[in-house]
Amino acid sequence: MLNSLRNIVQEVNTARDLKAALAIIVSRVKAAMETHVCSVYLRDGKGGYVLMSTDGLNPDAVGKVHLAPDEGLVGRVVVREEPINLEHAETHPKYQYFPETGEERYSSFLGVPIIHHREVLGVLVVQQIERRRFDEGHEAFLVTMSAQLAGVIAHAEATGALEYMGQKAVEAKFVGVAGAPGVAIGQAVVMAPPADLDAVPFKRCSNIDEELVFFHRSLVAVRNDIRALGDKLKPRINREEQALFDAYVGMLDDAALGGEVTERIRQGISAPFAWREVILEHVNNFSSMNDAYLRERAADVRDLGRRVLAYLQESAQQCRTFPKNTILVGEELTASMLGEVPKDKLAGLVSVQGSGNSHVAILARAMGIPTVMGAVDLPYTQLEQRELVVDGYHGRVYSDPGPELRRHYEAICLEEQELVRGLEALKELPCETQDHHRVPLWVNTGLMADVVRSLERGAEGVGLYRTEVPFLLRDRFPSEEEQRLIYREQLEAFAPHPVTMRTLDIGGDKSLPYFPIEEANPFLGWRGIRVTLDHPEIFLAQVRAMLKASEGLNNLRIMLPMISSVLELEAAQTLIYRSFHELLEEGHKIDLPPIGVMVEVPAAVYQARELAERVDFLSVGSNDLTQYLLAVDRNNARVADLYDAFHPAVLRALQQVVADAHSQGTPVSICGELAGDPGAALLLMAMGFDVLSMNATNLPKVKSVIRSVTLEQAEDLLAEVMQLTDADAIGHFVENSLQRAGITKLLRPANA
The missing domain is CATH 3.20.20.60 (Phosphoenolpyruvate-binding domains)
Structure with a gap:
């Protein structure tokens, strides 16, 4: 079960979006637990819960089955905030039949809550036709899986990934540590560390043709680098090792990685993020192979990915623009990153790592820039160009604030400005x-x-x-x-x-x-x-x-x-x-x-x-x-x-x-x-x-x-x-x- 859990988590982490992540979870959990149904219900923003993904129930029921927090067995899990394990679900007083799901054939039921920061985001359910009491090992596996799923769903809510299900996420809140006091409202600019595949922010490209030219120009540069490196090492390595450099060059061809990335760019995704997606998918595939030699190739693919990404980021950095009220966001912000933003445009800072005593927090306090540190659950790679509110008093970050929340913090900003002017006389x-x-x-x-x-x-x-x-x-x-x-x-x-x-x-x-x-x-x-x-x-x-x-x-x-x-x-x-x-x-x-x-x-x-x-x-x-x-x-x-x-x-x-x-x-x-x-x-x-x-x-x-x-x-x-x-x-x-x-x-x- 541990290997199954590890493999599922790896796949989920490389999923392109929430829909793909949920599909992976329901299919892999169903197989790992050798049961007939696995489903995920998520809260719908109206106080209820809706069927969002299933493997085993009628797929047409997805998005159509809605339950109140105390309705049915799923509602019972929500209210109790703990697993429910039933051998004969139909006999339970809270059992409720939904004809569109086709679930009347299933007797056994195991549901566990998906909890994030004390809030029930949803319920993960497995069902089986025969009467079966899922054992403690299966229950523990499902609880562990729901804990992994909690972060994915919280991130999806924050980044608007639920929009396609009719649940546009607003006012998603993340708690960090107060770094520097003040309130800032502005547009997120994500600062990713150089050549870090895991930290590439999601972006769309406005001009697909230009993005393709940009991508292929970077590939040419990397091909030249690899050939030059191979020639330099030629006198010191044998023929088999020289073949590795040829393999690197071949992987960049349109028939290989280059072609996959090109297809994604044509769908409107930026070159760096498309490259990141393709590389991590291949790294995951190689890592999960049984053959030791093939598993080791995952490191080669990741190395190649970093080389290309370095060129993509360098070119993108040269044409980076900063909006008027820039909220600088990153996994671990540094003083040099602050220096890249014009002083009159830097409104706030948000760092996933770090504390109130970090270099950046100390500098931010000296500069009077509202700052939140340690926002560990913030899906920062998905926030590029999104509107953020930074509450540096309490260490809170809000993504995509709704009108009421925005007005609230705008009023605070105005009061702060008036207050400063009024207190100067003191x-x-x-x-x-x-x-x-x-x-x-x-x-x-x-x-x-x-x-x-x-x-x-x-x-x-x-x-x-x-x-x-x-x-x-x-x-x-x-x-x-x-x-x-x-x-x-x-x-x-x-x-x-x-x-x-x-x-x-x-x-x-x-x-x-x-x-x-x-x-x-x-x-x-x-x-x-x-x-x-x-x-x-x-x-x-x-x-x-x-x-x-x-x-x-x-x-x-x-x-x-x-x-x-x-x-x-x-x-x-x-x-x-x-x-x-x-x-x-x-x-x-x-x-x-x-x-x-x-x-x-x-x-x-x-x-x-x-x-x-x-x-x-x-x-x-x-x-x-x-x-x-x-x-x-x-x-x-x-x-x-x-x-x-x-x-x-x-x-x-x-x-x-x-x-x-x-x-x-x-x-x-x-x-x-x-x-x-x-x-x-x-x-x-x-x-x-x-x-x-x-x-x-x-x-x-x-x-x-x-x-x-x-x-x-x-x-x-x-x-x-x-x-x-x-x-x-x-x-x-x-x-x-x-x-x-x-x-x-x-x-x-x-x-x-």
């Missing part, structure tokens, strides 16, 4: 409540591009400078002098305001290409201070660079990440003191900067008092703290709904940290995304946080909200919130409270 005003409680607002930075935006928005300091960014953007460790120049630039830009520099924080989802950290559970592994304490040469060079960069400015603060014990803190302090005294001996005129600890693991929460005794400040990293308290990977889109910093456990932990820090006379700040949420900022202020540090984009909104209330109102809000028992209730309560206070506009974009 730049020079202090961030204080109506009863004169002062709350300094600092910013989180990582690139020099952040500096201008931060100062324009009225930042009073830097609560988190991510020193790992210069490390991430290089192919080797930066030298001490290179680091000094980078740090000096940051310190000078914000002087005399304080700049809090976090020591190198790698590991987890931030690995250096030249210093890879591969672990089964990276977030609980070798990261943050654990790495730099194990490599004091890295830590000492960085601290020396920071101290030298602060000479004459004295606005540096050093912050230690991922501290989970007093021993780690003391070990890091010892190295900092050592560097400081060495530089004094070398003649540098520097002051010892304040040293602080990031509170981002539960251990630090419960040792906050002991840590506060030994440092100059504490700073809560709410992103990681929420992740660890809730046991939810914040960069995993599949559990994104569980990650919520309004969770009562998180709020109680924050309150405890403030109380313990203040008991020792130690100031405490917060530098996670929570600080940039206007509603949350009021709760944090009421808890007693001394500084709020956030993305520069959110700073004006937070300042405006704080200036709109009194401290007493914020404290009353916090008291009510701390009585609530779940994150959703807290979020709604905060939003409703601020709506009653008349400051809804400041919240709506962040609560889209």
